[in-house]
Amino acid sequence: MILELKQLNKRFDKPVLKDIDLEIEQGQIISILGKSGSGKSTLLNIIAGFEKANSGSLHINGQLIFDKKKNIEPQDRNIGFVFQNYALFPHLTVEGNLLFGVKNKKDKTLVKALLEMVDLEGYEKKYPHELSGGEQQRISIARVLATDPDIILLDEPFSSVDTLLKTQIEKDLLMIIKKSRKTAIFVTHDPKEAMAISDKIAFLENSEIVQYDTPQNIYYQPRSNAVASFFGVANFIEEQCYRLNQITLHKQEGMYKAQVDHVIFRGEYYELHIKVNVDQKQYPFVVFDYDDFHKEDAFYISLLK
Amino acid sequence: MLNRWSSFSYILTFIILLPIVLVINHALGSETQTLIHLKDTVLSEYISSTLILVVSVGFLTFILGVGAAYLTTFYHFRFVNFFVFALALPFAVPTYIMGYIYSDIFGYFNHFHMFVRSMGIKEYFNVLNIYSVMIIMSLALYPYVYLIVKASFEKSKSALLNPALSLGSSRKRIFFKIILPLSRPAIMGSLALVMMETISEYGITEYYNIKTLTPAIFNTWFGLHDSRSATYLAVIAMIMVLVVLSIEKYNRGKASYKIESTASEVKKQQLKGYKLYMSYFFLSLPVIFGFLIPLIWIAVYSYEYAAKLLDDKFVTILTNSLYAASLSAFIIMSLAFVVGYTSRIFPTMVNRYISKFLSLGFTMPGAVIAIGIIMLFTDTDKWLIEHYVTTDLFLSGSFFTLLFAYIVRFFAIGVNTVDSSFERISFNLNKASRSLGCNYFKTLLKVELPLMKNALFFGFILVFMATLKELPLTLVLRPFNYETLTTKAYTLANAQMLHETAIYALGIIVISLIPLTILIVKKHV
Numbered sequence: 001m002i003l004e005l006k007q008l009n010k011r012f013d014k015p016v017l018k019d020i021d022l023e024i025e026q027g028q029i030i031s032i033l034g035k036s037g038s039g040k041s042t043l044l045n046i047i048a049g050f051e052k053a054n055s056g057s058l059h060i061n062g063q064l065i066f067d068k069k070k071n072i073e074p075q076d077r078n079i080g081f082v083f084q085n086y087a088l089f090p091h092l093t094v095e096g097n098l099l100f101g102v103k104n105k106k107d108k109t110l111v112k113a114l115l116e117m118v119d120l121e122g123y124e125k126k127y128p129h130e131l132s133g134g135e136q137q138r139i140s141i142a143r144v145l146a147t148d149p150d151i152i153l154l155d156e157p158f159s160s161v162d163t164l165l166k167t168q169i170e171k172d173l174l175m176i177i178k179k180s181r182k183t184a185i186f187v188t189h190d191p192k193e194a195m196a197i198s199d200k201i202a203f204l205e206n207s208e209i210v211q212y213d214t215p216q217n218i219y220y221q222p223r224s225n226a227v228a229s230f231f232g233v234a235n236f237i238e239e240q241c242y243r244l245n246q247i248t249l250h251k252q253e254g255m256y257k258a259q260v261d262h263v264i265f266r267g268e269y270y271e272l273h274i275k276v277n278v279d280q281k282q283y284p285f286v287v288f289d290y291d292d293f294h295k296e297d298a299f300y301i302s303l304l305k
Numbered sequence: 306m307l308n309r310w311s312s313f314s315y316i317l318t319f320i321i322l323l324p325i326v327l328v329i330n331h332a333l334g335s336e337t338q339t340l341i342h343l344k345d346t347v348l349s350e351y352i353s354s355t356l357i358l359v360v361s362v363g364f365l366t367f368i369l370g371v372g373a374a375y376l377t378t379f380y381h382f383r384f385v386n387f388f389v390f391a392l393a394l395p396f397a398v399p400t401y402i403m404g405y406i407y408s409d410i411f412g413y414f415n416h417f418h419m420f421v422r423s424m425g426i427k428e429y430f431n432v433l434n435i436y437s438v439m440i441i442m443s444l445a446l447y448p449y450v451y452l453i454v455k456a457s458f459e460k461s462k463s464a465l466l467n468p469a470l471s472l473g474s475s476r477k478r479i480f481f482k483i484i485l486p487l488s489r490p491a492i493m494g495s496l497a498l499v500m501m502e503t504i505s506e507y508g509i510t511e512y513y514n515i516k517t518l519t520p521a522i523f524n525t526w527f528g529l530h531d532s533r534s535a536t537y538l539a540v541i542a543m544i545m546v547l548v549v550l551s552i553e554k555y556n557r558g559k560a561s562y563k564i565e566s567t568a569s570e571v572k573k574q575q576l577k578g579y580k581l582y583m584s585y586f587f588l589s590l591p592v593i594f595g596f597l598i599p600l601i602w603i604a605v606y607s608y609e610y611a612a613k614l615l616d617d618k619f620v621t622i623l624t625n626s627l628y629a630a631s632l633s634a635f636i637i638m639s640l641a642f643v644v645g646y647t648s649r650i651f652p653t654m655v656n657r658y659i660s661k662f663l664s665l666g667f668t669m670p671g672a673v674i675a676i677g678i679i680m681l682f683t684d685t686d687k688w689l690i691e692h693y694v695t696t697d698l699f700l701s702g703s704f705f706t707l708l709f710a711y712i713v714r715f716f717a718i719g720v721n722t723v724d725s726s727f728e729r730i731s732f733n734l735n736k737a738s739r740s741l742g743c744n745y746f747k748t749l750l751k752v753e754l755p756l757m758k759n760a761l762f763f764g765f766i767l768v769f770m771a772t773l774k775e776l777p778l779t780l781v782l783r784p785f786n787y788e789t790l791t792t793k794a795y796t797l798a799n800a801q802m803l804h805e806t807a808i809y810a811l812g813i814i815v816i817s818l819i820p821l822t823i824l825i826v827k828k829h830v
Contacts, residue, residue, distance in 0.1 A: 050736050074739040081740040087733035091755045100751075101741030147741055 001062070002026045002183050003151060008046065008056030016042050018207045020056065024151075024183060024200075029174075031186045031194035033230070034204030040187045043204070044153050047185070048081050049074035060150055080144030080182075082154040086136045088128035094139055095124040101147040114142040118176055134169050141173060145180055152177065152184040158193060170196065191231045195219065203227050219243065235285040237278055237303075246304045247285070249293050254300030258285070263294040270294045276301060310647040310745065311656060317640060318662050321713050324677025325669055329543075331680065332536035339525070340534040347516060352541065355504060355517040358439060359545070362503045363496050365443035369591050370450025371492060376584050378458040379480070381573035388588045389455075393448050393825055395595030397817035399774040400445040401508025402794060402810045403595070406602045407441055408432055408512065409803040433513045441509060444595035446502055450495040457491035458484060476574065489556065497553040504545055505670040507777035508795060518542045522672040523781065532676070539673040546668050603814065606807030614808045623812055626773060626789040629704075633711035634768035638761050640712070641719030645727050646749055650735065660720045667717030671777040678710050678782060702784050710778045715768050722764030726757050763827075766820040773816060 001023055008020040016039040024030050032040045045051040047058065049065075049072065057067040060079070065072045088097050098111050115121050118138035128136055137157065144152055157173065158166055174197050177184050188194050194201050195215040202212045203223075211223040220243065222228035228241045235242045249258075257277045261284070264271040270289040275282045285301075293299050377389050395403075411417045411432035421428070461484050470479070504518065511520040518538055526535035576584055644663065648656035666674060682700040689695045700706055730753065738748040754761075776791045783792060794809040 048736075048740055050739075073744065074736070075742045075744050077740075079740060081737065083733045083737060085731065085733065087731060087737040089734060089737070089752060100738065101743070143737075143741070 002060065003047070003185075004059040005047075006057045006059075008043075008053050008058070010039070010042055010046060010051070010053045015207050017046070017053070020209055022202060022209065022212065024185070027181055027183055028199045029177065029184045029186070029197055031188055031198040031201045032204060033188055033191060033194045033201055035230075036189060038204040039207050040189075040204050041155060044081075044155055044185065044187050047151075048079050048153055049077050078147070078150050080147060080149035080152040082137075082140050082144055082152065082157050084156045084159055086128075086140040088136055088140055088143070090128050092127075093124065094120075094126050094128075094131075097128070097139060097143050098146050100143065110146060114146055117145070117179065118142045119172070134165055134172075137169060138172065138176070141176055145176075145182070150183065152182050154184060154186045156187055156189070158188070158190070166193075195231070203230070220246075233286050233288075235276075235283070235287075237276070237283050240305075242285075242303055242305075244288055247287055248302045248304070249287060249289065249291075249299055250302065251293075251296070251299055254302045256301050256303075257298060258301050259298050260294060260296065263289075274301075308651070310643075311651055311653070314644050314647045314656060314659050317644065318659055321663055321666060321716060324674055324681050324713060325543075325665060326677075327680045327684075328536045328539050328673055328677040331532060332540040334533055337531055337533045339529055339531040340537055343525070343534055343538075347521070348538075350516050351518050351521045351538065354435060354515055355519075355542075355545065357435065358442070358510075358515070358517060359500045359503050359549070361439045362442045362446065363500050365439065366447040366450045366499045367492070367496060369443060369447040370495065371454055373447075373451045373588055373591065374455035374458050375480070376576075376588060378455055378462060379476070379573060380576045380584070382576040382581055382584065388592070390825055391592045391596070392451055392588065393821065394818070395445055395591060396448040396452075397814045397821050398445060398596060398599050398810075399508070399776070399791065399813060400442055400502075400506055401512065401776060401798075402806070402813065403441050403445050403599055404438070404509035404512055405794070405798045405803055405806055406599045406810075407437065410598070410602065411437075412803075435513075435515050438509055438513050438515050442503060442506065444591055446499045447591060447595075449498045449502075450492070453495035453498075454488055454491050457488040461487045493553045493556045497549050500549045501546055501668055501670075504542055504549075505672070505777075507671065507780075512798060518545075519670055519672045519777070522670075522676065523777070526676055526679075527781075532680070535676055539670070539676060542670045543673055546670065550668060599810075600814070603807045603810050606804040607811045610805055610808055614805060619808065619812075622788045622790060622793050622809070625787065626791070626812065627816070629707065629711070629779075629789060630769045630772040631765075633708055633715070633772050634765045636708070637712055637716055637719040637768050638723070638765050641716065641723045641764070642754075642757075642761065643749075645720065645723035646745075646753060649727050649732065650745055660724055663720050664717035666713040667715065669714075671714060671775070674710060674713050675778050675781045678706060678713070682706055702782075704784050704787070707779065707782045707784070707787075710782050711772050711775065714775070714778060715771050718767045718771060719764050722760055722767065723757075726760035727753070730756050763824065766824060770817050770820055773813060 003022070003024040005020055005022040008017055009015070010017040020043065032043060034040045042051060046053050046066075052071060053066065055068065058065045060077065064070055065077060089100065092100065094115075095111050098114055099105050099107065102110065104110075111124060112121075115123055118141065120135060120138055120142075123131070123135070123139070128139070131139065141152075158170060170193065186194070186197060195218075198215060200213060201215055201218050202209050203218065204210070205224070205226050211218055211227050213221075218227065219231050220241075222231065222234070222241055225234075225236070228234035228236075233244050235247070248254075258274045261273045261275055263273070266288075268290075270293075272287050272289045272294055274285050274287060276285050287301070373388075373392050377385055377392070409415055411430075466476075466479060466484075470476070474482070506517075507519045507523070509515075510517045511523075518541060522535050522538045522542065525531050525538060641663075644659065648659060679701070686695075686698050686701050689699055690697075734752050734756075735748055738752045739745070743751060774791065776795060779789055780792050780795060783789070788796075790809045790812045794806040794813070797803070797806045797809070
């Protein structure tokens with residue numbers, strides 16, 4: 001176990017984090033996911049040591065980092081932090097930034113190795129303002145790797161990247177972290193991003209972790225309606241959640257009869273808002289139609305489980 | 306959370322506020338005979354002449370400062386760039402020096418009256434009156450209003466003039482309906498500075514024998530040896546300042562005056578015809594009377610007395626001034642940097658208000674601080690002697706006392722430049738440095754210090770200039786036989802050796818002009 005949080009509580013004016021328990025294995029990539037204001041950035045700041053929790057404990061590598069009596073300062077925690085706007089030191093060159101936290105200020109081989117790792121060879125003498133957003137981000141991750149931290153924390157690292165570049169940068173960053181075999185914790189509000197990069201996702205809602213599981217389990221077996229709807233279209237019969245790919249539409253008689261309520265054209269597909277009849281009850285469903293079911297008065301659906 | 310950083314801030318605040326608290330505390334004691342006598346006789350005159358000066362200087366600096374800022378910002382004409390620069394120059398001439406110069410020029414045996422008599426007019430008019438003081442103080446102080454309001458005009462002009470013009474308003478309407486109201490905080494803020502300086506002014510009111518509160522405080526303390534009455538008067542002066550400040554605060558209200566700066570090029574209007582000549586006349590007046598004539602006077606008499614006065618003693622005095630000004634500027638900027646950093650890393654309620662408390666010294670008249678510090682250090686010395694730490698006066702009359710007074714008086718300048726500069730640096734840089742292994746102190750040295758060195762330098766220059774021109778504190782608190790350019794000029798003027806002051810005035814002006822030019826060129830005022 002590289003990181004262990006136990007019963008962590010934090011309040012500002014009202015509770016921001018309630019009884020947080022979290023365990024992370026060496027080499028895992030974890031996402032902390034939640035709406036804005038759900039306390040996810042606070043959690044990251046507490047792990048880094050920028051904020052102090054009101055109660056609870058934090059162990060890293062089995063060593064006590066924080067509890068009621070002890071509080072190790074951020075500079076002594078050996079945790080790397082990648083900031084939303086990268087926070088590169090504007091008065092230092094790329095090399096100066098990379099070596100900022102390194103004892104040996106003349107370690108040219110380290111700089112070279114790091115730049116090679118993030119695919120920015122020859123950038124030593126450039127200043128941050130001369131780099132593009134994606135390049136700045138790669139330097140900021142390289143700067144963190146330079147100090148060989150136990151854990152890397154990333155606070156919404158893709159939020160200031162435009163959508164077109166996002167997929168590429170996401171891929172690059174993931175490759176860099178995987179190559180370095182580091183444990184990483186991402187904070188994000190984007191469920192697609194979280195599913196794409198994480199081994200496990202911790203979902204924060206109303207200051208609590210409501211589910212901590214693999215992306216697949218969180219997607220198909222959400223613990224609450226909020227979790228279910230956060231990750232995409234979710235249809236419910238009783239308490240059971242059905243994802244789009246668990247539903248098939250057909251014209252022959254099938255499991256349940258359905259009627260179209262209204263239709264929204266989305267380009268590649270039609271979004272059908274339908275009513276599904278199950279045991280004399282009607283359930284509202286949203287399904288995607290790639291054929292021409294939206295014209296039908298009634299059709300059937302089958303559910304896979 | 307009480308840590309080393311915050312404790313340092315609290316202790317510093319306590320020490321800096323102590324003199325002011327002592328003054329208020331002392332003033333609350335029982336009435337003395339002198340005080341009863343003062344109240345019966347001259348107190349109302351002290352208050353009324355101070356008020357008359359505050360209001361009239363406020364009005365005149367408003368006309369001069371806002372008018373000059375308006376013309377140079379919104380109109381184009383020949384020499385406009387010259388005026389932009391020249392209008393700031395009177396800032397380098399201390400008020401009392403200007404006062405000495407005009408009292409000499411209009412003196413009975415001097416240029417003006419000799420000229421008048423040569424024309425056959427036997428009339429004599431005495432320049433030593435409150436109206437002259439009004440005009441001279443306005444000439445010396447309007448650059449505050451001009452510089453601050455111009456900066457505000459420039460900002461709102463580039464952001465709002467084009468959008469407003471596109472909505473079909475006339476330029477005149479835009480100025481009165483949009484730009485002037487938006488600049489209200491700048492106007493009120495700069496006028497408050499002018500009024501505070503007016504209440505605090507010592508050299509000229511004393512020399513022209515105008516019975517305002519500040520000279521009265523000193524005379525009661527040193528002439529009548531009545532500390533109670535002196536502190537009583539000091540508290541009245543403080544109350545006046547607080548009234549000025551609360552008017553400014555009230556005026557600001559809840560409205561937001563923040564402008565998103567979108568720099569768009571705006572075409573200036575060309576001035577033509579009689580309007581152009583009237584503008585030249587209006588803009589030349591303060592430059593000629595506030596800078597050119599004093600400069601000529603100073604140059605002429607400096608030349609005349611250079612051989613006699615430019616000796617080792619002059620060098621010592623010059624060095625004293627430079628040393629005191631740069632040392633206090635250095636100490637203030639360093640302390641302000643640490644205090645500002647503390648409220649940045651520990652943004653508690655108390656820490657956020659601490660800079661306001663530390664700025665109080667700037668709003669207090671110099672006289673108040675002077676007697677507060679005398680009281681503080683006499684008490685401390687008494688205590689030290691009683692406890693056999695020392696046998697002699699240790700702090701009173703030492704250079705340290707003077708330095709401490711400068712720190713109390715001008716700390717606000719340091720705090721303001723530091724705070725606004727910290728705001729522009731993302732706090733994530735500080736966090737990044739700490740997560741990379743640096744503690745708060747190392748981070749301060751490796752991240753914030755290099756990023757703020759320009760701002761710290763400009764703050765240093767502002768404090769340096771303020772200290773260099775400072776008169777009453779220096780006069781009262783300096784060590785025995787210690788002279789600076791300002792005290793020497795003062796002593797000579799009061800010994801009726803006006804022409805000999807020129808060389809010292811020249812020293813002050815030349816030294817102030819260098820940083821002032823840097824500030825104007827870098828547009829940092």
